[in-house]
Amino acid sequence: MDIVTAHDRPNTVxxxxxxxxxLRGLVELEDRCPQEIVTVTGLDVAYDEESDLIAAAAxxxxxxxxxVVEKRTVVSEVSFPYxxxxxxxxxxxxxxxxxxxxxxxxxxxxxxxxGLAHPRRFGLACHVGVVTGLPTVGVGKxxxxxxxxEPGRERGARTPLTDGGEVVGTVLRTQDGVKPLYVSVxxxxxxxxxxxxxxxxxxxxxxxxxxxxxxxxxxxxxxxALAR
DNA sequence: GCGACAG
DNA sequence: ATCTTGTCGC
Numbered sequence: 001m002d003i004v005t006a007h008d009r010p011n012t013v014x015x016x017x018x019x020x021x022x023l024r025g026l027v028e029l030e031d032r033c034p035q036e037i038v039t040v041t042g043l044d045v046a047y048d049e050e051s052d053l054i055a056a057a058a059x060x061x062x063x064x065x066x067x068v069v070e071k072r073t074v075v076s077e078v079s080f081p082y083x084x085x086x087x088x089x090x091x092x093x094x095x096x097x098x099x100x101x102x103x104x105x106x107x108x109x110x111x112x113x114x115g116l117a118h119p120r121r122f123g124l125a126c127h128v129g130v131v132t133g134l135p136t137v138g139v140g141k142x143x144x145x146x147x148x149x150e151p152g153r154e155r156g157a158r159t160p161l162t163d164g165g166e167v168v169g170t171v172l173r174t175q176d177g178v179k180p181l182y183v184s185v186x187x188x189x190x191x192x193x194x195x196x197x198x199x200x201x202x203x204x205x206x207x208x209x210x211x212x213x214x215x216x217x218x219x220x221x222x223x224x225a226l227a228r
Numbered sequence: 229g230c231g232a233c234a235g
Numbered sequence: 236a237t238c239t240t241g242t243c244g245c
Contacts, residue, residue: 044235045235082234082235084235087235088234112234112235114234124234140234141234141235144232145232145233
């Protein structure tokens with residue numbers, strides 16, 4: 001698929017923050033998802049502290065049946081340290097390369113990190129969305145910012161995630177009794193639709209099928225790369 | 229100044 | 236993210 005916007009590689013924390021402040025203005029909040037979301041791509045990475053290697057995976061599924069239709073992986077060296085609020089700069093280069101290698105452009109991207117639920121309202125999901133021009137959803141496993149009430153224990157239960165008086169995401173229970181997921185808008189999708197899609201992608205487990213596939217593929221790819 | 233802090 | 240055994244529950 002084509003990548004519409006080039007992404008900068010900052011050399012300092014201050015530079016990275018500056019880039020976020022600039023790109024945040026490009027996030028589109030209007031839902032521009034197709035009526036029928038046929039394919040969804042899950043993104044995830046795996047790291048190796050010793051070698052500084054990072055393996056990124058992009059797996060595209062058909063929403064009807066969750067069949068894998070395409071998958072790509074990329075192994076490279078990390079170029080930015082982990083910094084809360086800036087970790088997009090660590091994963092972005094590899095993720096974008098994996099996406100670029102896809103033959104078909106998906107209808108939606110599911111990211112393993114927050115979107116608007118970020119200190120500067122520009123988490124990984126927003127960054128991926130702006131760079132690809134595609135609708136993206138941010139799915140976090142733990143809270144980063146904001147406050148929220150505990151959602152009911154049943155699948156589908158949710159409570160708003162608020163920060164500084166504004167709703168920045170939704171705390172969504174994707175299975176009965178499991179820890180909830182933190183869903184937030186990345187780009188070109190409404191929070192309501194984002195939750196609907198995430199719930200649809202979680203028919204049996206806590207995490208979306210897309211993320212589960214990408215997570216496993218990234219891990220296996222890294223292990224294979226380290227074995228040689 | 230003291231905690232909190234996506235992956 | 237990753238390091239890790241046993242163990243509770245379906």
